[in-house]
Amino acid sequence: MSDQRTARDHGTVIREFLDLFARKDAAELAPYFAEEIVFENYGSPVIRGRDQVVGLWDGVFSSMERVEFTTLRQAVDGDTVIAEQIHGLALPGRPLAAIRNMAVYRMRNGQITEWRDYTNAEYARTLL
Incomplete structure (x- = not known):
């Protein structure tokens, strides 16, 4: 089956996907991932x-x-979504650390087939 989703749809799927992270339920993320x-x-x-x-x-x-x-910003090109993001993470008893991230998602049939996150991990560790 070919991917009938438009670029706008891919962007919407990624925004919906990211909204789920606040619920902290990994099982809810599963349908967004290709096998x-x-x-x-x-x-x-x-x-x-x-x-x-x-x-x-x-x-x-x-x-x-x-x-x-x-x-913060998102661009869609065919089956690819590029998103500039803030990953807010808080360890127990600690304030929310705002970690800058750039993510690249490849989509097929409404699911994520490839996901690459680019974060300065060394800097992120200093915030957590």
């Missing part, structure tokens, strides 16, 4: 497969008191 998703967080090992990516976020959510992702 064969590849997730690459700059400087970390590549994670392959829906279950593995959901498991990663389950671990992140369990260690954070609060999670708030905000999109």
Whole structure:
């Protein structure tokens, strides 16, 4: 089946996806991922497969008191969505740390097949 979604639809899917992070329920993210998703967080090992990516976020959510992702700007080109974001993360008892991030998503049939996050991890650690 070919991907019938428009560029606008891809952008909407990503915004809806990011809104879910505040709920801290990794299972709610699963439908947004293609079975064969590849997730690459700059400087970390590549994670392959829906279950593995959901498991990663389950671990992140369990260690954070609060999670708030905000999109500052977003551009869509065909099946690719590029988003400038603030990843708000708060460890228990700590204030929300605003971590700048650039994300690139590849879409197919309304699901994310590739997700690359570019964050300065060293700087992020100083905020958490």
